[in-house]
Amino acid sequence: MEMKGSSPYPCTVTIRRNPHRKARPTPSSAAPASVLRTSSSPPRNISSFPIEDILSMEVPEKQLIETASSENLKVYMRIRTLISQREILKKEKTVAGLKKTKNSWPKNPKSTITLPKKLKKSNAVCVTVNDAHTVTVSPPQSLQDGKRIKSEVYQGFSQVFSSEASQREVYEKMVNPLVEDFLKGKSGMLAALGPSGSGKTHTIFGCGRDPGMVPLSLCRILSQEEGNKMQSRRIFYLSMFEICSEKGKFEKIFDLIQDGADLFNQQSSIKGMREAVLYDPQQAESLIACGLLKRATAMTNSNSQSSRSQCIINIRCEYKKVDEKVGGDNSNSAVLTIVDLAGAEREKKTGNQGIRLLESNFINNTSMVFGLCLRALLEHQKNPRKPMQKHFQNSLLTRYLRDYLEGKKRMALLLTVRPGEEDYLDTSFLLRQASPYTKIKFDIIEEHGVLNHNKRSVQRTPSLVQLKRMKLSRSEDCEVNQGSYECAQLLNKEAAAEGMKNVSLTDVRAQSEEIITVEANERNILRVDHVDMEREERNHQILQNFSKALWKVLKEYKRKLEVAENEICTLRNCLTSEETRSAELENQVRDWQSNCCCREGISSEIFSRKVDGFRGKKLLDYDENHSTDCNEVGESETCTPGNYIINEKTKFSELENELRYWQSNSCCRKGISSEVSSRKVDEFRRKSYSDFENHQSTDFNEVKSEVYFCHHLEGALHTRNEGRVDSTTAQKLESSIEDATDIEDLNNTNEMKADSIRWNDKAAAVLSGSGSCTDQDREREKESSVLPECTVTSSRSYIFVENNHCVPVVEDQAQKKDYKRLLGPSTTLMPGDVVHAVAHHDNNVLEVVTKHGSGSKFQNADKPKRRLLPVSSILLKDIGSINFKDENEKPKGVKAEKKGASSGENRTQGSISLLRLLKANLAI
Numbered sequence: 001m002e003m004k005g006s007s008p009y010p011c012t013v014t015i016r017r018n019p020h021r022k023a024r025p026t027p028s029s030a031a032p033a034s035v036l037r038t039s040s041s042p043p044r045n046i047s048s049f050p051i052e053d054i055l056s057m058e059v060p061e062k063q064l065i066e067t068a069s070s071e072n073l074k075v076y077m078r079i080r081t082l083i084s085q086r087e088i089l090k091k092e093k094t095v096a097g098l099k100k101t102k103n104s105w106p107k108n109p110k111s112t113i114t115l116p117k118k119l120k121k122s123n124a125v126c127v128t129v130n131d132a133h134t135v136t137v138s139p140p141q142s143l144q145d146g147k148r149i150k151s152e153v154y155q156g157f158s159q160v161f162s163s164e165a166s167q168r169e170v171y172e173k174m175v176n177p178l179v180e181d182f183l184k185g186k187s188g189m190l191a192a193l194g195p196s197g198s199g200k201t202h203t204i205f206g207c208g209r210d211p212g213m214v215p216l217s218l219c220r221i222l223s224q225e226e227g228n229k230m231q232s233r234r235i236f237y238l239s240m241f242e243i244c245s246e247k248g249k250f251e252k253i254f255d256l257i258q259d260g261a262d263l264f265n266q267q268s269s270i271k272g273m274r275e276a277v278l279y280d281p282q283q284a285e286s287l288i289a290c291g292l293l294k295r296a297t298a299m300t301n302s303n304s305q306s307s308r309s310q311c312i313i314n315i316r317c318e319y320k321k322v323d324e325k326v327g328g329d330n331s332n333s334a335v336l337t338i339v340d341l342a343g344a345e346r347e348k349k350t351g352n353q354g355i356r357l358l359e360s361n362f363i364n365n366t367s368m369v370f371g372l373c374l375r376a377l378l379e380h381q382k383n384p385r386k387p388m389q390k391h392f393q394n395s396l397l398t399r400y401l402r403d404y405l406e407g408k409k410r411m412a413l414l415l416t417v418r419p420g421e422e423d424y425l426d427t428s429f430l431l432r433q434a435s436p437y438t439k440i441k442f443d444i445i446e447e448h449g450v451l452n453h454n455k456r457s458v459q460r461t462p463s464l465v466q467l468k469r470m471k472l473s474r475s476e477d478c479e480v481n482q483g484s485y486e487c488a489q490l491l492n493k494e495a496a497a498e499g500m501k502n503v504s505l506t507d508v509r510a511q512s513e514e515i516i517t518v519e520a521n522e523r524n525i526l527r528v529d530h531v532d533m534e535r536e537e538r539n540h541q542i543l544q545n546f547s548k549a550l551w552k553v554l555k556e557y558k559r560k561l562e563v564a565e566n567e568i569c570t571l572r573n574c575l576t577s578e579e580t581r582s583a584e585l586e587n588q589v590r591d592w593q594s595n596c597c598c599r600e601g602i603s604s605e606i607f608s609r610k611v612d613g614f615r616g617k618k619l620l621d622y623d624e625n626h627s628t629d630c631n632e633v634g635e636s637e638t639c640t641p642g643n644y645i646i647n648e649k650t651k652f653s654e655l656e657n658e659l660r661y662w663q664s665n666s667c668c669r670k671g672i673s674s675e676v677s678s679r680k681v682d683e684f685r686r687k688s689y690s691d692f693e694n695h696q697s698t699d700f701n702e703v704k705s706e707v708y709f710c711h712h713l714e715g716a717l718h719t720r721n722e723g724r725v726d727s728t729t730a731q732k733l734e735s736s737i738e739d740a741t742d743i744e745d746l747n748n749t750n751e752m753k754a755d756s757i758r759w760n761d762k763a764a765a766v767l768s769g770s771g772s773c774t775d776q777d778r779e780r781e782k783e784s785s786v787l788p789e790c791t792v793t794s795s796r797s798y799i800f801v802e803n804n805h806c807v808p809v810v811e812d813q814a815q816k817k818d819y820k821r822l823l824g825p826s827t828t829l830m831p832g833d834v835v836h837a838v839a840h841h842d843n844n845v846l847e848v849v850t851k852h853g854s855g856s857k858f859q860n861a862d863k864p865k866r867r868l869l870p871v872s873s874i875l876l877k878d879i880g881s882i883n884f885k886d887e888n889e890k891p892k893g894v895k896a897e898k899k900g901a902s903s904g905e906n907r908t909q910g911s912i913s914l915l916r917l918l919k920a921n922l923a924i
């Protein structure tokens with residue numbers, strides 16, 4: 001059995017546990033050109049994403065505006081005049097005093113007055129305006145030389161106002177946009193911060209002749225309102241309060257409208273705060289003036305009238321505009337907040353002591369917390385993962401302004417600085433701290449000031465609620481009137497100081513009465529509408545948020561769907577290419593098969609080579625197909641194990657035909673009837689097929705080897721017939737015969753047993769070489785018939801022939817019966833000897849052959865071989881079913897396979913069955 005160049009298990013499917021991994025091409029890069037070409041056009045069976053419908057949906061205008069309204073925090077800078085009017089007056093007085101005392105007699109009238117060194121020095125400035133958005137801060141010469149401090153440039157300001165800038169100019173550029181937004185219903189805040197005496201209060205409130213941002217804003221708001229009185233009903237409220245420290249320990253809130261009544265902070269709202277209704281600019285100005293008079297101030301070295309508290313002014317708008325076309329009400333509300341912070345102070349500079357020093361600590365602390373809140377907001381915006389630190393909890397002011405400091409509402413900052421050299425440290429510190437705030441962005445602006453503010457206003461205006469629920473009492477009337485009276489008195493004082501015309505007390509009283517009356521009427525009108533407005537606004541807000549979320553989800557799904565469509569296109573094209581490839585492979589296999597079928601005239605050797613080639617190619621194809629990841633290829637015919645098995649079956653049937661062909665040749669030569677031969681072959685095929693189907697991996701090598709073996713045996717017989725047998729061939733043949741005989745002996749089928757014996761006899765005759773096999777012998781064989789054998793049981797046995805059977809008879813019986821004696825005691829018979837006779841039809845002469853029970857080769861044929869493997873023995877017990885499984889366990893592993901291949905001694909069941917067939921054919 002030669003197994004050269006072929007695997008011992010040709011039908012074994014080799015499956016790599018870890019197949020070579022090929023980099024799976026990405027859809028975009030590895031897709032063929034056709035894929036790319038077709039990927040743009042979506043497949044017909046997938047409906048296109050209704051992007052047009054979605055995009056055609058109307059998105060609320062307000063939503064778009066809000067999304068686009070991402071803007072930075074506006075930081076303005078104002079440089080106050082080097083020397084204020086008061087300071088000029090003070091200087092003049094000082095100079096005049098010096099004149100009187102020191103230069104009472106001027107020796108030289110042309111000589112200028114020499115000012116003290118302190119006043120001279122203050123003329124030098126440390127802040128230079130580069131352009132509208134940039135300033136340079138230069139340290140004084142003394143600091144430059146000693147500490148090597150260099151000039152710093154600060155940029156990014158929304159606007160830098162030089163010392164020459166007027167209040168009106170500042171208002172137009174800084175506050176007017178906020179006011180306009182406020183009138184449109186958007187809330188906003190302006191906070192002024194800077195060192196003490198830098199002009200915060202001056203900028204925010206101004207003075208009689210030079211009104212500041214608050215009076216100008218009120219003037220703008222209320223004058224604009226007068227023109228639209230007929231069209232809209234809108235009410236403005238003013239509230240003003242201050243936060244100061246109580247002996248440096250506690251923070252307290254004082255209402256500056258309501259005669260400094262104590263207020264209480266709750267969360268981000270203030271309880272008990274009163275709002276005054278605004279009607280015209282004069283009335284508003286008088287209220288502001290009254291509030292300012294109540295504000296806590298004190299004289300320090302930096303400022304003769306330094307603010308000792310944080311002052312907050314709220315202008316709230318609540319209006320209801322009647323839309324006649326629609327027939328419904330549209331309402332809105334907003335708050336404009338202006339904060340005047342107390343200026344940070346240096347202890348050295350202010351020289352504060354005692355209670356002033358405690359106030360100074362509180363002021364500095366509040367300013368620091370305010371700055372920390374803005375810094376936290378900036379850091380949070382830079383790194384959104386980082387949670388925003390809650391510095392706002394550390395002071396009342398920041399708690400109240402929480403929404404602004406968390407970037408939920410718009411605000412603007414005003415930095416005020418003093419330009420003098422001696423103010424370099426304060427200015428530099430402020431700009432270093434505040435210039436980064438220009439990077440703060442307002443991405444999410446809450447434009448719905450109605451709800452939030454209304455909640456707050458309801459909480460913080462209990463007096464307003466009281467007015468809604470109670471009738472106006474005489475006491476309240478008096479209270480308000482009393483407040484108005486005091487306010488008028490104060491205004492009179494201020495007006496006198498500023499040279500303005502006096503405000504008539506009666507006018508103020510009348511105005512106040514009118515205010516209260518109108519206020520009550522307006523509140524009655526708005527009471528019912530306010531609830532509806534809140535509800536509508538809330539519903540609108542919910543729907544808006546829902547539409548936003550829906551829009552985002554749709555966008556996300558659209559993107560995912562596009563990706564999925566691309567992937568589908570790519571996979572589809574890959575599948576097509578793989579199908580083409582599999583078809584090519586199939587054609588190749590068909591071609592090969594067609595070549596292989598033309599093997600009728602090919603010798604068995606060539607045929608065997610082809611079989612090997614086929615098997616090798618199939619294995620190669622199979623391995624190749626499996627290595628290219630069958631999952632990707634899809635249902636490729638050459639790849640599937642089912643097709644492979646079918647092909648193998650086809651091949652097996654071809655081999656079977658070949659065997660039949662060979663057998664028919666052999667049978668014809670031997671004179672065997674084709675009927676018997678075909679029966680044998682059919683039996684073989686049936687058994688082999690059952691074996692094949694059971695295991696799905698029939699060993700083709702066995703079949704091939706059987707073919708080889710048969711050829712070999714046939715050749716040997718030919719040689720024997722021609723009398724050219726050598727000793728080696730004889731030995732090989734003998735061993736083969738022995739093997740075959742072993743199997744036959746174990747088979748209890750009588751027919752097969754008889755065939756075996758006949759074949760053995762023939763083979764024995766060949767091996768003995770006692771006589772040459774001539775034509776006469778063959779003729780004689782044809783005419784003779786072999787009688788069934790018999791076994792000698794006793795040494796005194798006689799052999800008789802009865803009814804064409806050899807019968808061993810004991811001596812006593814032989815005498816009683818008239819048997820035709822063949823052999824008797826004259827011939828030495830031993831128990832266990834087997835005798836069989838051949839009857840010749842021509843002359844009815846019996847030829848007797850005895851096989852001795854021991855010492856002869858034929859004796860071995862009677863005994864079962866002991867060298868059979870136990871597994872084989874178990875199998876052969878069930879030989880009746882003839883399930884030709886190779887019970888010899890196939891060795892595992894490469895080495896074991898090689899070993900199994902090299903040792904051809906392990907005869908398989910296929911070999912046995914073939915041998916049986918050969919034996920039967922040859923014996924007949």
Ligand SMILES: Nc1ncnc2c1ncn2[C@@H]1O[C@H](COP(=O)(O)OP(=O)(O)OP(=O)(O)O)[C@@H](O)[C@H]1O
Pocket residue numbers: 079080081084085086163194195196197198199200201202203303305306307308341342343344416
């Ligand atoms: N731009 C300016 N033009 C003219 N005078 C100014 C200007 N800015 C400030 N002043 C004057 O400077 C003085 C101090 O100003 P102001 O009180 O406004 O400082 P401040 O920053 O509020 O100080 P504090 O924080 O201590 O209250 C005031 O007398 C004011 O009139």
